[in-house]
Amino acid sequence: KAAGIVVPFDGTGSLADGTELPLFANVGGAADAVAAAVAGAEGVGLFRTEFCFLDRAEAPTVDEQVAAYRGVLAAFPDRRVVVRTLDAGSDKPLPFANSEHEDNPALGVRGLRIARRSPALLDDQLRALALAAEQEAALVDVMAPMVATVDEARDFASRARAAGLPRVGIMIETPAAALLAAELFEIVDFVSLGTNDLAQYTLAADRLLSELGDLNDPWQPAVLRLIGAVGKAGRQAGRSVGVCGEAGGDPALAPVLVGLGVTSLSMTPRALGRVAAALAQNTSEQCREAAEAVLVAATADEARAAASAVLSR
Numbered sequence: 001k002a003a004g005i006v007v008p009f010d011g012t013g014s015l016a017d018g019t020e021l022p023l024f025a026n027v028g029g030a031a032d033a034v035a036a037a038v039a040g041a042e043g044v045g046l047f048r049t050e051f052c053f054l055d056r057a058e059a060p061t062v063d064e065q066v067a068a069y070r071g072v073l074a075a076f077p078d079r080r081v082v083v084r085t086l087d088a089g090s091d092k093p094l095p096f097a098n099s100e101h102e103d104n105p106a107l108g109v110r111g112l113r114i115a116r117r118s119p120a121l122l123d124d125q126l127r128a129l130a131l132a133a134e135q136e137a138a139l140v141d142v143m144a145p146m147v148a149t150v151d152e153a154r155d156f157a158s159r160a161r162a163a164g165l166p167r168v169g170i171m172i173e174t175p176a177a178a179l180l181a182a183e184l185f186e187i188v189d190f191v192s193l194g195t196n197d198l199a200q201y202t203l204a205a206d207r208l209l210s211e212l213g214d215l216n217d218p219w220q221p222a223v224l225r226l227i228g229a230v231g232k233a234g235r236q237a238g239r240s241v242g243v244c245g246e247a248g249g250d251p252a253l254a255p256v257l258v259g260l261g262v263t264s265l266s267m268t269p270r271a272l273g274r275v276a277a278a279l280a281q282n283t284s285e286q287c288r289e290a291a292e293a294v295l296v297a298a299t300a301d302e303a304r305a306a307a308s309a310v311l312s313r
């Protein structure tokens with residue numbers, strides 16, 4: 001189907017054999033969340049909370065944060081909403097969190113690493129989220145961006161649970177986290193693959209440089225093998241593995257991700273219809289076969305060809 005054409009979405013994601021797969025939306029605030037609900041998303045798989053505060057010189061107060069988070073929760077009553085703590089830094093600097101100059105901001109103090117300098121910023125956000133959840137009578141899943149070690153995950157999980165947020169996850173967007181997935185599943189309840197950063201850090205290629213777009217490609221076999229390792233660890237631990245990077249909204253890749261062990265996909269709402277249509281054409285068995293084929297591919301082009309030889313369109 002031509003890019004840009006919106007394929008209608010009836011609100012459920014399922015494979016050709018009836019296996020259901022929740023399709024969630026990526027949102028940056030209440031207006032996005034309302035639009036995502038109208039588009040039929042089953043919930044929110046990634047709420048990028050930093051988008052609420054991009055133009056702020058000072059950190060938002062707890063009350064301001066509660067208001068911003070309630071707006072998103074209210075759009076999805078009784079649905080899963082995965083809220084990511086501030087992913088400040090690198091391509092999304094926040095003046096109140098990233099005041100120091102860094103020569104390599106993508107490798108610097110971004111995401112969860114901000115809590116090393118300003119633990120109160122993270123604790124305030126967790127408190128605001130717990131308050132927003134209470135006031136909306138909602139269950140919130142909270143996850144941290146840019147986790148690289150088991151110690152970071154442990155610290156985040158204990159802060160989140162202490163704040164009254166029982167369902168805790170992390171994003172897997174560094175190769176280190178992908179390789180430690182089994183150990184991370186002992187600490188957190190779920191993970192979500194941030195394939196944009198996972199590709200950037202695996203291929204060591206700046207995601208903002210279009211000149212390196214061929215490297216920043218989730219079809220790169222090294223990225224697919226890391227995703228496969230996380231999917232396998234998730235299956236063994238009986239935990240959910242989401243994808244919330246752009247790869248989750250790619251109709252050609254979505255069935256492959258499912259075959260690799262991914263249990264939910266989150267994407268820009270306009271991709272929901274196309275991804276649902278692609279999943280509906282393929283059985284679990286086809287997804288698994290496509291996954292096996294891409295795991296032995298040597299190049300991104302070979303991976304694409306191997307998947308399309310197995311999958312129906």
Ligand code: PEP
Nearest residue numbers: 173194195196197244245
């Ligand atoms: C990602 O890295 O894939 C992701 C979803 O996070 P962001 O694009 O906000 O860095």
Ligand code: MG
Nearest residue numbers: 173194196197
């Ligand atoms: Mg990211």
